[in-house]
Amino acid sequence: MRARYPDAFRSHPARRARAFALLAALLAMAVFAAWALDFNPRRIWMGLDRLGLFVSLLFPPDAGGRMPAFLKALGETLAIAFLGTLTAALVAFPVAFLAAKNVVPNVFVHFSLRRVFDVSRSVDTLIWALMWINVVGLGPFAGALAIACSDFGAFGKLFSEAIEAADRKPAEGILAAGGSGVHRVRFALLPQVLPVMASQVLYFFESNTRSATIIGIVGAGGIGGYLTEFIRTLQMQEVCVIIIMILLTVAAIDFVSSRLRFAIIGRKVASA
Structure with a gap:
């Protein structure tokens, strides 16, 4: 050689x-x-x-009779992550097509929307939570809005890049057959990018479960409020219970979302 x-x-x-x-x-x-x-x-x-x-000090774990309250708060954390991720994905989905060069070739529109995505994702979720707490008050609603605002920029960037990376041959074939721009998006672009978008949304939901725990520390709902309060008062056995609950929940979500992502990607490869 x-x-x-x-x-x-x-x-x-x-x-x-x-x-x-x-x-x-x-x-x-x-x-x-x-x-x-x-x-x-x-x-x-x-x-x-x-x-x-x-x-x-963490051992032995002891919920101190608060397990029902912990489970309710954990469910609230999952609801915050789910609602925030879903809202961000639904809002970013149509905007991403406007930001894609191969859909809207207008340079001004493309540049403006990309800068909006930059601003949205450059502000950390915790900062968004502090801002929304001052707008809508304490509680899980502020947490869901914080995750939605942070993920909107990330989804917009990832979705638009997936659209731009799509194969152009199906779109050219539809246009050559007399199809319109709407037909090109519906029948050429969407089948290619939807599996990628779905995989990204699943990954972000898994990540946002951890983020929802953190923003609960500043009063945005969820189990994070209990966590910070028990750490402040050195009730470490209760802290251990909460940490174990969070670890088990994240591990379960990671297992399920990984299987779903592999199934989606495998189906896309098989159809290709």
Whole structure:
């Protein structure tokens, strides 16, 4: 192979210099970040005893007779994640077609919508939750709105990129047969992008289950409110119960959504 393709095995000085410069830059950034953040392994070693004490306080897990309330709050967390994810997907779905270059070639529309997506997803879900709490008050409604606002930008970007990456041959065939632009979207683009979109929505629902727990800490509903209150009052056995519940729920959702994603992707490959 080396004799037949010498160029593929030849090491160019300029290429080596660029690779070395890149590695040196990454190393310098890592060293600077460690210095700026006062990263010190000795501090971790000195704090291991306190970590051990913290872990020992978690056991044995004890709900303290609050299990029904915990289950209700966990269901509220799942409802926040589901409603927020579904709302974001439904709103982003039509907007993504407007932001796709191969559907609406207008540069101004494309650029404007992409910047809207950037703004939406650049604000963290926790910040959106704090904003919506001041608008609609405390509770799960604010949490669902926060997840919807954050995911709208992410869905819009992912959906529009999936539409732009779709195969153009079916669309050209429909137009050549006399079909309209609506026919092109309905019969050429949608069958290609819907499985991809569905897979992305399932993944975000799994991720938003964790996000819904976090935003509950600031009063946006769900089991996060119990979690932060028990940590503040050092009721660590109750904290352990809540953590176990969250872990089991996320693991179950991950298992189900993974199977659904593989089924969707496998069906798409089989149909192709």
